[in-house]
Amino acid sequence: MSRVLDSGGKWIGWAYFADLGSALALTFSYMFSRTVTMQYPDKEKWLPYQRYRGHHFLKRDAEGEIKCVACELCARICPCYCIEVVPYEDDKGNRRPAKFEIDMSRCLFCGLCEDACPADAIALGQQYEFSSFSSDDLVVGRDDLLAKPGKAVSGGAVVAAQFQAGQDVRVEATGTQGYNWWRNIRRR
Amino acid sequence: MELLVALGLIALKVAILIAALLLLPLPLTWLERKVAGHMQQRMGPMRVGWHGLLQPVADGIKLLTKEDHIPADADRLLFKLAPVLALAPPFVVFVAIPFGESVSVLGNEITLYASNMNVALLFILAVIGIEVYGVIFGGWAANSKYAVLGSLRTCAQMISYEIPMGFAVIGVVMLAQSMSLLDIVRAQSDVWFIVYQPIGFFVFFIAGLAEAQRIPFDLSEAEGDLGAGFHTEYSGIRFAFFMVSEYAIMLLISVLSVVLFFGGWNGVLIPLPPILWFLIKVAFFIYLFIWFRFTFPRYRYDQLMAIGWKVLLPLSLANIIVTGIAFL
Numbered sequence: 048m049s050r051v052l053d054s055g056g057k058w059i060g061w062a063y064f065a066d067l068g069s070a071l072a073l074t075f076s077y078m079f080s081r082t083v084t085m086q087y088p089d090k091e092k093w094l095p096y097q098r099y100r101g102h103h104f105l106k107r108d109a110e111g112e113i114k115c116v117a118c119e120l121c122a123r124i125c126p127c128y129c130i131e132v133v134p135y136e137d138d139k140g141n142r143r144p145a146k147f148e149i150d151m152s153r154c155l156f157c158g159l160c161e162d163a164c165p166a167d168a169i170a171l172g173q174q175y176e177f178s179s180f181s182s183d184d185l186v187v188g189r190d191d192l193l194a195k196p197g198k199a200v201s202g203g204a205v206v207a208a209q210f211q212a213g214q215d216v217r218v219e220a221t222g223t224q225g226y227n228w229w230r231n232i233r234r235r
Numbered sequence: 236m237e238l239l240v241a242l243g244l245i246a247l248k249v250a251i252l253i254a255a256l257l258l259l260p261l262p263l264t265w266l267e268r269k270v271a272g273h274m275q276q277r278m279g280p281m282r283v284g285w286h287g288l289l290q291p292v293a294d295g296i297k298l299l300t301k302e303d304h305i306p307a308d309a310d311r312l313l314f315k316l317a318p319v320l321a322l323a324p325p326f327v328v329f330v331a332i333p334f335g336e337s338v339s340v341l342g343n344e345i346t347l348y349a350s351n352m353n354v355a356l357l358f359i360l361a362v363i364g365i366e367v368y369g370v371i372f373g374g375w376a377a378n379s380k381y382a383v384l385g386s387l388r389t390c391a392q393m394i395s396y397e398i399p400m401g402f403a404v405i406g407v408v409m410l411a412q413s414m415s416l417l418d419i420v421r422a423q424s425d426v427w428f429i430v431y432q433p434i435g436f437f438v439f440f441i442a443g444l445a446e447a448q449r450i451p452f453d454l455s456e457a458e459g460d461l462g463a464g465f466h467t468e469y470s471g472i473r474f475a476f477f478m479v480s481e482y483a484i485m486l487l488i489s490v491l492s493v494v495l496f497f498g499g500w501n502g503v504l505i506p507l508p509p510i511l512w513f514l515i516k517v518a519f520f521i522y523l524f525i526w527f528r529f530t531f532p533r534y535r536y537d538q539l540m541a542i543g544w545k546v547l548l549p550l551s552l553a554n555i556i557v558t559g560i561a562f563l
Binding site for chain 1: 270272273274275276277278281282526527529530531
């Protein structure tokens with residue numbers, strides 16, 4: 048108490064609890080500010096930015112052929128050795144992967160495979176919901192990687208979503224138009 | 236026959252009061268969690284029912300179905316008695332509280348109070364003092380160090396804050412020249428007593444915060460140092476008893492603030508039904524309790540005692556002296 052009094056001229060504010068009053072005003076103003084809660088997974092879902100490094104996917108070329116040339120550069124550069132590529136020669140005489148497995152439980156999502164790829168065949172997408180009860184499910188093969196969703200056009204938004212608890216639990220975005228979550232953050 | 240009707244009416248009023256007090260924690264917990272959420276930029280309960288309205292019901296079912304655990308070394312009789320002792324006084328007190336003058340139902344005038352005691356204020360202060368037994372028995376019977384420490388703290392707190400609280404209302408009694416709450420409200424039909432008794436209200440409200448064990452005076456359940464205070468060892472429905480008692484006291488302090496200092500059911504400017512005015516004022520004070528809870532930090536124990544004995548007590552005594560001199 049005395050320290051507050053000594054700090055000069057503030058004793059009137061102290062006597063009338065000015066600091067308590069301003070604290071009450073602050074919490075009251077916060078009560079009517081926007082909430083930052085994202086109602087995941089029932090109602091909303093965060094669609095990450097395009098630069099986001101999520102689940103890998105393999106690309107196809109214009110003829111629908113897999114782009115990968117099985118050079119194994121991604122497997123070489125991978126810091127946690129989670130990519131396994133076995134090449135073969137298809138009927139056109141091109142080198143293609145017979146086996147392309149990524150162990151998602153070991154991957155650290157550095158994106159070096161994407162950088163190393165000479166054929167622009169592999170990339171990290173925006174999918175981030177692939178948790179599983181079994182670590183066996185996390186070893187993803189070639190065909191699954193081809194079927195994974197690619198880069199979304201939009202990103203960086205909270206979109207409406209639906210929670211689906213069926214065979215595999217999924218949160219599906221029902222819309223593409225969303226709001227940027229960061230607008231809810233209050234800055235002073 | 237008339238006696239039977241009168242008795243039936245009183246029984247009905249008491250039944251309504253008990254039902255209302257038992258059910259009130261449901262909306263109050265919802266409101267508290269909602270206000271807490273929004274003050275912290277969260278949403279609060281959203282999943283059960285519309286905007287989480289049914290969340291308290293779900294919580295109630297959870298509390299009812301939980302194991303009623305009694306510690307091995309506990310004093311079983313006292314352990315079972317304590318929640319009842321904590322719950323009963325706040326309920327008893329509401330018998331003396333008027334909620335309005337009277338309403339006419341089917342041509343009969345029905346008063347909005349269970350009884351018009353001429354010592355209502357004294358009765359309330361006396362009965363609410365009994366609640367401290369529930370607290371100390373609960374802490375003692377559990378035979379746990381956290382519970383004992385919590386109950387000792389709470390007892391000291393409640394006893395020391397009852398004194399300034401009692402002194403604070405004396406100013407009101409002097410102005411109204413009656414201890415009957417009905418007469419006190421009638422005396423405020425022109426000017427509310429808050430105008431004459433700002434210090435009295437200040438002391439009363441702060442002591443009320445401490446009596447209700449709400450932040451910034453919720454030393455009894457200082458989670459960081461005491462677990463949950465005197466009800467650390469309680470679970471299930473017995474814990475719910477303590478919670479209901481806490482909410483009932485919070486409501487009681489709000490109601491008393493309104494009746495003693497804010498004109499009861501007397502309205503200003505806008506002509507609303509008196510009971511509505513009363514409820515609006517009470518709701519404001521309940522919101523104030525919740526608002527305080529999520530704004531202020533908790534006082535240290537020595538600060539709590541210092542405020543009670545060195546600030547509130549002299550203030551309330553000075554208030555009595557000044558009121559007395561002005562009154563003469």
